[in-house]
Amino acid sequence: MQVGAMFSMLAGRRALRPDLGLAWLVRLVAGSIRLWVQERDMRRTIIELRRADDFLLLDLGIRHDQIEEAVRHGRFDLEPCRRSRSRR
Numbered sequence: 001m002q003v004g005a006m007f008s009m010l011a012g013r014r015a016l017r018p019d020l021g022l023a024w025l026v027r028l029v030a031g032s033i034r035l036w037v038q039e040r041d042m043r044r045t046i047i048e049l050r051r052a053d054d055f056l057l058l059d060l061g062i063r064h065d066q067i068e069e070a071v072r073h074g075r076f077d078l079e080p081c082r083r084s085r086s087r088r
Contacts, residue, residue: 045071 049057049067057063062070 042071 046068049071
């Protein structure tokens, strides 16, 4: 397999076109950076929420075991949280 065809597959393109020059490589690098930034931001959010206390998370409608799921996929996939009756 040619190197150009391999990069083309990685970039989601059918074939490497010589008239594009390095535009495909720029798009590949930009897309990779964008994904890396999104992942970094999600990890920072997860770390920050793991440091939060139970009452703050309860106000957000999530539990500690649901933090990663909520950050990555939103709260819609989660079961509803029940409010504790011991809190006054």
